[in-house]
Amino acid sequence: MNRYLKLVHMEIHRFRWILIAMMGITAIFQFSGLIWTLKKAMAQFEEQKIQGSDTRKYFDSVPDTLTFEWAMSNTQMWFILPVLLCIAVLSLYVFFIWYRDWMGRHTFIYRLLMLPTARHNLFLAKITALLLFVLSIVAFQLVMLPVQELVLKLVVPAELRSESHIVDVININQALVELIPRQFEQFFYIYGLGTIAVLMLFTAILLERSYQRMGILYGILYLAGCVLVVAAPFLYFGLDSSIIPLYPMEIYVLVLLLFFVVAGVSVWLGSRLLAKKITV
Incomplete structure (x- = not known):
């Protein structure tokens, strides 16, 4: 510490x-x-x-x-x-x-x-x-x-x-x-989502640093994959909500969980790249 x-x-x-x-x-x-x-x-x-x-x-x-x-x-x-x-x-x-x-x-x-x-x-x-x-x-x-x-x-x-x-x-x-923001929930949403976006960019940068030219492609694909994962509930349930019907609050909680998953994966992958891929 x-x-x-x-x-x-x-x-x-x-x-x-x-x-x-x-x-x-x-x-x-x-x-x-x-x-x-x-x-x-x-x-x-x-x-x-x-x-x-x-x-x-x-x-x-x-x-x-x-x-x-x-x-x-x-x-x-x-x-x-x-x-x-x-x-x-x-x-x-x-x-x-x-x-x-x-x-x-x-x-x-x-x-x-x-x-x-x-x-x-x-x-x-x-x-x-x-x-x-x-x-x-x-x-x-x-x-x-x-x-x-x-x-x-x-x-x-x-x-x-x-x-x-x-x-x-x-x-x-x-x-x-x-x-x-006037309400704490809004403060949490805005700055929380901003933090997750920065974590994603950090990991994309480390991918580029680890794999050089191919790392640029890996970074772009990683960012696109993260966005797709988070947007998946809206895309899927918005197109056909009859398969697994969920209430709006349940979809909201699912998206929130996916944000935490993306944040966790970004921290894990970024730390692993620093520890294993980038050598001195």
Whole structure:
């Protein structure tokens, strides 16, 4: 366990500056968009105050009082762009976390494989590190929400603002809805399925590393097979449910079990490739 934790620490240490940069870019985008939107709204309030109530029809986009929910609704793109950037970087890192170890004149992967620890710890450490990166981004976003609400209170006078519920704030912003699911079941589905997809890609990458050119074909076939296994209940029972009639909940449980099977096979096969096929 101690060596596994050291491998996790190593992966986090190697990615730390990229993670900090993503958090910094996210904060800059979101706070800039929030402040710009609030300043624009305050300018419209001032112009309306100077010109009189007859000009109210020109400011339909700004309510009588500003809420945090309204601010989140009007800063959608400022939130979506950094979230998409984080998703893109982490998606690329799924591949880079392995191929980086093979890059360079003195390949680092051989040093890792020669460590006095079970090789499956290397596989588990990389998936653990990626999960921690994702959860760090989610936690950082949650921490920023009360700070952003404080910014709203500092920019907008008390008489021009009203309170919002945090659930409504998250639901009104599409980026936050996708990043922070409202229910635990949704959180489990989204991030659980994402974890299984990463495990499948890890195994496909190790197939390519183990068998070189033919490994590319093996990896593609493996991914296609995993998708086919998971989709089989929908394809089979959707075409002819009279053979083995199942209720929707039973089909759901079956698909969930198949996901666990795919995850287990991916971890087993990936660990076996590291232990038996990739030699130093």
